[in-house]
Amino acid sequence: MYFLVFVSSLLASFRQAVAVEKASLLGNVPASFSSVSVVLLERNLAVLPESWQIPDLTSSLFDCETANDALTDILSTIKQADFIAWDQSFLDVIGTSAKLERIQSFPDDEDHVHEAPVYVPETNELLFSDTHVTGWLWAINVDTHETRKIHTTPPLEHVNGGTYHNGYAYLATNGGSTRGLFRVNVTSGHAECILNNFRGRHLNSPNDLIFDSSSNILFTDPPYGWHNWGVEDPELPTAVYQFNTKTGALRALTNSVLLTPNGLALSPDESMLYVADSNSSLNFASHLGSARNVWAFDYSHSMLSNPRLIYQVESGWPDGLRVTQGGLLMVAVAGGVDVIDPSNGLLLGKINTPGDIIFNLEPVIGKDGGVWMLAGKRHIYKVTIATGGVKEGGAVGTAVLRDAISQVGQSSFSTEEEDRHEHDVLEHSEL
Ligand SMILES: *[C@@H]1O[C@H](CO)[C@@H](O)[C@H](O)[C@H]1NC(C)=O
Ligand SMILES: *[C@@H]1O[C@H](CO)[C@@H](O)[C@H](O)[C@H]1NC(C)=O
Numbered sequence: 001m002y003f004l005v006f007v008s009s010l011l012a013s014f015r016q017a018v019a020v021e022k023a024s025l026l027g028n029v030p031a032s033f034s035s036v037s038v039v040l041l042e043r044n045l046a047v048l049p050e051s052w053q054i055p056d057l058t059s060s061l062f063d064c065e066t067a068n069d070a071l072t073d074i075l076s077t078i079k080q081a082d083f084i085a086w087d088q089s090f091l092d093v094i095g096t097s098a099k100l101e102r103i104q105s106f107p108d109d110e111d112h113v114h115e116a117p118v119y120v121p122e123t124n125e126l127l128f129s130d131t132h133v134t135g136w137l138w139a140i141n142v143d144t145h146e147t148r149k150i151h152t153t154p155p156l157e158h159v160n161g162g163t164y165h166n167g168y169a170y171l172a173t174n175g176g177s178t179r180g181l182f183r184v185n186v187t188s189g190h191a192e193c194i195l196n197n198f199r200g201r202h203l204n205s206p207n208d209l210i211f212d213s214s215s216n217i218l219f220t221d222p223p224y225g226w227h228n229w230g231v232e233d234p235e236l237p238t239a240v241y242q243f244n245t246k247t248g249a250l251r252a253l254t255n256s257v258l259l260t261p262n263g264l265a266l267s268p269d270e271s272m273l274y275v276a277d278s279n280s281s282l283n284f285a286s287h288l289g290s291a292r293n294v295w296a297f298d299y300s301h302s303m304l305s306n307p308r309l310i311y312q313v314e315s316g317w318p319d320g321l322r323v324t325q326g327g328l329l330m331v332a333v334a335g336g337v338d339v340i341d342p343s344n345g346l347l348l349g350k351i352n353t354p355g356d357i358i359f360n361l362e363p364v365i366g367k368d369g370g371v372w373m374l375a376g377k378r379h380i381y382k383v384t385i386a387t388g389g390v391k392e393g394g395a396v397g398t399a400v401l402r403d404a405i406s407q408v409g410q411s412s413f414s415t416e417e418e419d420r421h422e423h424d425v426l427e428h429s430e431l
């Protein structure tokens with residue numbers, strides 16, 4: 001008994017010894033960031049004082065439960081920040097005018113998945129789907145936040161991925177009787193199926209797609225529909241495919257590295273393909289330990305090679321991916337968007353949306369600075385930061401997009417200035 005008293009008084013003094021200093025966990029953010037809701041974490045929080053419990057797979061760092069009041073207080077400060085810097089360089093990524101706005105909200109009781117964000121420059125709208133509705137998409141104006149519905153003919157089901165290309169939205173549907181890839185006229189809603197099989201085999205559940213600059217669509221085909229919404233047994237292995245939109249040729253690029261391929265993005269020079277593996281989302285209530293990774297491959301426009309793990313997500317699973325103009329990778333996750341440097345796999349920081357799951361994101365192309373739209377379960381967000389994104393399809397995709405913008409005369413680019421610049425470059429190279 002004396003022994004027990006001794007032990008408990010020892011424990012009590014230990015507790016005092018680890019009283020948490022805020023300054024030891026949160027760093028000083030420069031005064032120029034005074035109007036930004038941002039925290040800077042010290043030493044990546046490599047050591048958390050005392051003991052804690054993480055509730056579930058989709059919990060974020062700040063959801064750790066601890067009996068230590070001071071630590072709870074610090075975690076709640078982190079939770080309230082719109083931006084969390086793990087690395088000082090994240091401050092340059094977001095800039096001193098960074099802001100995060102919720103521009104559309106959905107009722108609490110709704111359990112729907114908002115996906116396939118596609119920015120349409122002609123109308124300055126973000127299209128996105130609710131994967132549980134059939135026959136229409138949302139469209140929200142990026143600046144006025146006015147919303148409308150676009151009805152699709154035929155009615156598309158389970159629209160889960162999308163990208164803009166040459167005036168059309170290209171969408172992937174991963175459930176129902178019409179699984180495949182569609183080209184959609186965003187004015188009329190007319191949807192044309194451009195791919196629905198691999199030589200007679202049904203695709204499993206086409207999840208997300210991007211273009212490269214050679215008119216290939218790269219898309220992922222995991223077995224989600226079979227797991228989650230009654231699609232028949234897979235007739236094909238899980239794969240990442242390349243679809244040549246000119247010839248209709250379809251080939252698998254990989255089906256061994258990724259368990260559940262999901263979002264994908266190309267590096268700005270298209271030499272690398274990044275693919276999310278969202279295996280942890282298949283049964284997330286019971287599998288805290290399941291894989292949730294982002295892989296990089298070398299991409300030669302016909303082959304993938306040299307797979308390497310570049311990122312392991314802690315909360316939820318990696319979903320949609322996009323890249324910045326400087327080549328950083330943005331990863332949609334539970335609780336926000338992780339911004340990582342794919343050259344070394346470092347987490348630079350997070351755009352923080354506590355309590356929401358971000359399924360996908362899309363850069364707004366053609367604005368000054370960086371505007372990013374996030375499609376979450378509870379909200380659609382508009383993020384304004386210093387760093388802009390690239391249209392997938394790299395430089396060529398961006399040039400095509402600029403042409404489309406200047407044709408409709410709604411450009412915020414000064415195309416005349418661009419032309420002059422191009423002219424100058426030409427003259428210099430002629431000399
Ligand atoms: C979309 O449909 C509208 C109305 O039918 C048509 O005027 C327009 O040219 C079409 N757009 C494209 C990109 O085909
Ligand atoms: C992938 O997910 C399934 C379903 O939850 C799980 O049984 C399996 O262990 C996971 N595999 C890995 C490697 O994470």
